[in-house]
Amino acid sequence: MILELDSVSKRYGKVEAMKEFSLSVSEGERFAILGPNGAGKTTSISMIATLLRPDSGSIRVSGHDVQKERKRVRGLIGLGPQDVGLYPSFSAIENLKYFGHLHGLRGAELERRIGEVLEIAGLVDEAKKRVLQYSGRMRRRLNLAVGLLHRPALLLLDEPTAGVDPQSRNRIIEDLRAINQSTGMTIVYTTHYMEEVETLCDRVAIIDHGELVVCDRVANLLRSLGTAVILARVTAGSERLVDAIRGQIGARQLSASDGLLQLGVDNARDALPELLRLADCVGATVEDIQVRKPSLEQVFLSLTGRGLRD
Amino acid sequence: MLNLWNVTQKDLRLLYRDPLALVLLIIMPLALIVLLSTAFSNVLTGSTRIRIAVVDLDQSQTSGAVINGMIASDSLVIDRVPAKGSAFSRAQAAALLGGGERLAVLVIPAGFGEALAGGSHPALTYYADPAQARNGHLVAQAIQAAFQAAGANNAPAVSAVNVDEQPLVRGASLPSVFEQTVPGFTFMFVFWLAGLIAFSVFAERRVYGTWHRNYISPVSPVTIVSGKLIAAYVIGCAQVLALFVLGWLVYGMQLGDAPAIALVIGCFLLVPLAFGLCVAAFIQNQQVLGQFMNLTVVLLGALGGSMVPIFLLPGWMRAIARFTPTYWVMTAAQDLMFRGANLRDVTTNLVVLVAFAFALFVVGAAKFRTAT
Numbered sequence: 001m002i003l004e005l006d007s008v009s010k011r012y013g014k015v016e017a018m019k020e021f022s023l024s025v026s027e028g029e030r031f032a033i034l035g036p037n038g039a040g041k042t043t044s045i046s047m048i049a050t051l052l053r054p055d056s057g058s059i060r061v062s063g064h065d066v067q068k069e070r071k072r073v074r075g076l077i078g079l080g081p082q083d084v085g086l087y088p089s090f091s092a093i094e095n096l097k098y099f100g101h102l103h104g105l106r107g108a109e110l111e112r113r114i115g116e117v118l119e120i121a122g123l124v125d126e127a128k129k130r131v132l133q134y135s136g137r138m139r140r141r142l143n144l145a146v147g148l149l150h151r152p153a154l155l156l157l158d159e160p161t162a163g164v165d166p167q168s169r170n171r172i173i174e175d176l177r178a179i180n181q182s183t184g185m186t187i188v189y190t191t192h193y194m195e196e197v198e199t200l201c202d203r204v205a206i207i208d209h210g211e212l213v214v215c216d217r218v219a220n221l222l223r224s225l226g227t228a229v230i231l232a233r234v235t236a237g238s239e240r241l242v243d244a245i246r247g248q249i250g251a252r253q254l255s256a257s258d259g260l261l262q263l264g265v266d267n268a269r270d271a272l273p274e275l276l277r278l279a280d281c282v283g284a285t286v287e288d289i290q291v292r293k294p295s296l297e298q299v300f301l302s303l304t305g306r307g308l309r310d
Numbered sequence: 311m312l313n314l315w316n317v318t319q320k321d322l323r324l325l326y327r328d329p330l331a332l333v334l335l336i337i338m339p340l341a342l343i344v345l346l347s348t349a350f351s352n353v354l355t356g357s358t359r360i361r362i363a364v365v366d367l368d369q370s371q372t373s374g375a376v377i378n379g380m381i382a383s384d385s386l387v388i389d390r391v392p393a394k395g396s397a398f399s400r401a402q403a404a405a406l407l408g409g410g411e412r413l414a415v416l417v418i419p420a421g422f423g424e425a426l427a428g429g430s431h432p433a434l435t436y437y438a439d440p441a442q443a444r445n446g447h448l449v450a451q452a453i454q455a456a457f458q459a460a461g462a463n464n465a466p467a468v469s470a471v472n473v474d475e476q477p478l479v480r481g482a483s484l485p486s487v488f489e490q491t492v493p494g495f496t497f498m499f500v501f502w503l504a505g506l507i508a509f510s511v512f513a514e515r516r517v518y519g520t521w522h523r524n525y526i527s528p529v530s531p532v533t534i535v536s537g538k539l540i541a542a543y544v545i546g547c548a549q550v551l552a553l554f555v556l557g558w559l560v561y562g563m564q565l566g567d568a569p570a571i572a573l574v575i576g577c578f579l580l581v582p583l584a585f586g587l588c589v590a591a592f593i594q595n596q597q598v599l600g601q602f603m604n605l606t607v608v609l610l611g612a613l614g615g616s617m618v619p620i621f622l623l624p625g626w627m628r629a630i631a632r633f634t635p636t637y638w639v640m641t642a643a644q645d646l647m648f649r650g651a652n653l654r655d656v657t658t659n660l661v662v663l664v665a666f667a668f669a670l671f672v673v674g675a676a677k678f679r680t681a682t
């Protein structure tokens with residue numbers, strides 16, 4: 001296991017930012033910590049990155065305790081902080097050189113790696129420009145490049161795709177996949193975009209309000225909803241309909257909030273007519289109905305009773 | 311060691327590319343030096359008549375005539391000082407010069423009239439204010455001219471009078487305009503180093519977000535902070551060097567015991583450094599930081615003798631001044647520059663400066679550890 005958290009808790013005054021988190025990540029995985037704003041993502045990453053001390057519990061990176069063997073751990077991790085960490089009056093090369101030096105890289109080896117990560121970040125042509133003149137997107141990519149420079153065993157990224165347009169987001173995700181596949185570097189990253197996690201990650205920890213809601217393979221989580229999810233907008237009598245469904249349809253998962261009914265089923269072809277029939281029976285009004293493939297969005301809704309975008 | 315150099319280099323580059331550093335450390339003091347020196351020197355050259363004190367130990371007819379001749383001269387204002395006894399000491403001369411408004415004290419020795427009548431060339435003693443060395447030749451010229459004028463009527467051999475120029479005791483002399491303004495404003499504004507250090511820490515933590523990156527690298531936090539301080543020290547040395555060399559080359563400021571001055575300033579520069587650590591540790595708000603530094607720089611400058619020469623401060627302010635590092639570096643530097651002092655004479659100043667730096671460093675480092 002490259003990363004192990006064992007009942008890690010952290011509070012800021014009254015706010016419990018992490019309640020007894022336990023999870024582990026094995027080498028070479030692409031792992032996501034998924035949760036809405038304020039869920040405790042940055043807190044988790046900072047703790048793993050030795051920037052914060054847990055109140056209780058322990059964290060190990062490649063078997064080294066994050067608290068007792070800080071220096072060792074720091075050599076193993078690379079960090080892409082949520083707020084970009086770059087010197088604005090330096091060029092990309094100057095930034096990379098400096099942080100490379102800090103990690104003991106020098107001379108030809110450093111030059112070579114800088115070339116490599118600039119390539120990955122797509123910044124070769126702008127490498128001599130000062131970061132001051134970079135767009136937000138370029139800064140993020142350079143931020144990632146700095147984190148990669150010393151080839152850490154564990155790459156920690158805090159919301160690398162937040163506030164980036166969808167196209168660049170896809171590129172970053174593809175880059176991360178490529179890095180992981182070509183170097184075998186373990187990637188642990190946080191996000192509040194679920195689609196991303198579905199396309200990139202093997203496993204995910206879903207967190208909300210400082211609680212670890214679930215930690216599992218993405219495929220397992222999706223499978224738990226069945227093969228399809230029925231979404232129905234019910235304008236009247238939704239409680240009656242829910243009660244009726246409970247008795248009648250073999251739903252894997254059922255949740256309702258604000259008149260939006262979500263139903264995970266194994267066989268949508270059978271369940272759909274059944275649902276409409278029941279609505280008719282109990283006198284509920286269904287305005288809109290959709291059948292979708294299961295997604296993490298629905299997993300989150302089914303587990304927390306809330307949409308991730310609330 | 312290599313790491314420390316890398317960090318120092320990084321911080322040097324950051325400071326070098328920060329226009330604020332250039333403005334605060336070089337442009338501001340330079341502007342004030344030029345402005346105030348010009349203002350002062352206008353006042354000085356405005357009074358074309360040179361004021362000297364004349365002490366007549368001879369009390370002869372000849373000496374009386376010479377003095378009258380001098381009084382009649384256009385270029386001199388003569389304060390006739392009654393002689394007490396037949397001797398005149400340096401201390402008395404220093405007292406007469408003390409206020410700074412007289413440029414010299416001329417002593418006419420006993421037996422002057424007789425010697426002149428006997429055809430010999432008696433020596434006059436001339437105590438000049440060394441702080442006014444640049445005006446010394448004017449004084450000598452004026453005295454010679456006055457003698458000439460007086461001699462035309464009374465004593466034909468008077469033109470051959472030797473003026474024996476005596477350097478004055480240390481402590482009684484005043485700085486010239488540049489010996490005041492150059493070190494004054496240099497030491498005043500170099501305190502902004504503290505602000506620059508604190509700004510830089512603030513920026514790395516709150517604006518650039520680079521603090522965490524540095525912090526989680528295998529390089530120790532002590533190295534990271536030391537690099538910042540060393541960079542600031544180098545910048546501080548460069549600032550002092552630039553302004554002092556300018557004062558020396560362009561304005562003819564005296565450098566006196568230059569190596570000793572370098573040592574004093576080298577120790578003094580530790581104070582803004584340590585102070586910067588304190589400011590960074592205690593003040594976490596950029597606006598408060600800026601205002602605090604503004605206030606500190608002006609207060610230290612005003613109290614410590616940067617803006618107003620220490621001898622002009624009233625007694626109670628001079629007492630307060632001793633609590634500022636600026637006072638200790640100003641007095642040491644000026645003693646070394648033009649009062650003929652050597653390193654041993656300014657040992658106390660050195661010790662006080664290092665003590666200031668040490669105390670601030672201990673407080674700053676302790677707080678900094680807990681604050682970050």
Ligand SMILES: Nc1ncnc2c1ncn2[C@@H]1O[C@H](COP(=O)(O)OP(=O)(O)O)[C@@H](O)[C@H]1O
Pocket residue numbers: 012013015016017035036037038039040041042043044
């Ligand atoms: N330094 C702090 N002091 C007090 N509360 C904090 C601090 N940092 C984070 N929090 C709180 O802890 C919770 C988790 O924050 P964070 O880990 O930043 O969440 P996320 O990164 O998922 O948005 C939030 O409620 C946040 O307000």
Ligand SMILES: [Mg+2]
Pocket residue numbers: 041042043082158159
């Ligand atoms: Mg966050």
